[in-house]
Amino acid sequence: MTAPDAARKYDLGFARWVRDNVDGGDKLSMCMQCGVCSGSCPIGTQMDYGPRKLFMMIRAGMKEEVMTSNTMWSCTSCYRCVVRCPRGVPVTYILQDLAAKSVELGYANPNDNTRFSKSFWWSAKTWGRTDERLVTARYYFSFGLKEGMRRSLDNLKIAYCMIKAGRMHLGMPHKVKDKKGLQAILKKAAEIEQRESGS
Numbered sequence: 370m371t372a373p374d375a376a377r378k379y380d381l382g383f384a385r386w387v388r389d390n391v392d393g394g395d396k397l398s399m400c401m402q403c404g405v406c407s408g409s410c411p412i413g414t415q416m417d418y419g420p421r422k423l424f425m426m427i428r429a430g431m432k433e434e435v436m437t438s439n440t441m442w443s444c445t446s447c448y449r450c451v452v453r454c455p456r457g458v459p460v461t462y463i464l465q466d467l468a469a470k471s472v473e474l475g476y477a478n479p480n481d482n483t484r485f486s487k488s489f490w491w492s493a494k495t496w497g498r499t500d501e502r503l504v505t506a507r508y509y510f511s512f513g514l515k516e517g518m519r520r521s522l523d524n525l526k527i528a529y530c531m532i533k534a535g536r537m538h539l540g541m542p543h544k545v546k547d548k549k550g551l552q553a554i555l556k557k558a559a560e561i562e563q564r565e566s567g568s
């Protein structure tokens with residue numbers, strides 16, 4: 370039997386905090402640890418912990434491990450877990466909001482987030498859509514050619530799983546038809562933002 374890790378910190382109020390602050394967190398108490406979500410997840414093997422284990426860790430108060438895990442960042446929002454969960458736990462929403470909370474609370478690397486936001490914004494602005502391949506490639510290569518290659522190769526398996534699950538396609542990026550309309554909306558939004566930040 371493995372000895373308990375004496376250095377590990379437990380936050381006994383963490384499950385309550387998740388219940389009150391995270392979207393869908395109030396449904397976590399419905400989880401019966403059946404593992405259907407983790408077993409259905411196409412990205413499960415790439416996650417530090419599958420959703421079932423992550424939810425168990427929340428109950429155990431393992432705040433640090435949960436908030437710094439790659440689980441919520443690996444989720445591709447395919448909703449397989451949500452559709453299959455026998456207890457109606459909104460797994461995807463919980464993971465999405467845990468990711469947002471990890472940024473708000475300073476667990477996620479702000480430098481990484483800025484780079485990712487820039488890539489996301491570039492895709493939205495250029496195509497009127499966010500294409501996973503372009504956003505990811507731009508984000509990875511923002512760290513330089515060598516690091517971009519390394520990250521791309523490390524995550525090939527995730528890309529394969531996403532294609533298999535129908536979350537990524539291999540054709541040309543989808544784009545909005547009315548590009549002029551898109552530019553007009555963005556221009557207006559920038560004007561409003563400037564006006565409000567100046568007031």
Ligand code: SF4
Nearest residue numbers: 400401403404406454
């Ligand atoms: S499928 Fe639902 S009930 Fe089962 S472990 Fe996942 S979240 Fe819990």
Ligand code: SF4
Nearest residue numbers: 410444445447448450
């Ligand atoms: S929504 Fe996320 S956690 Fe759920 S099965 Fe899909 S990738 Fe896995």
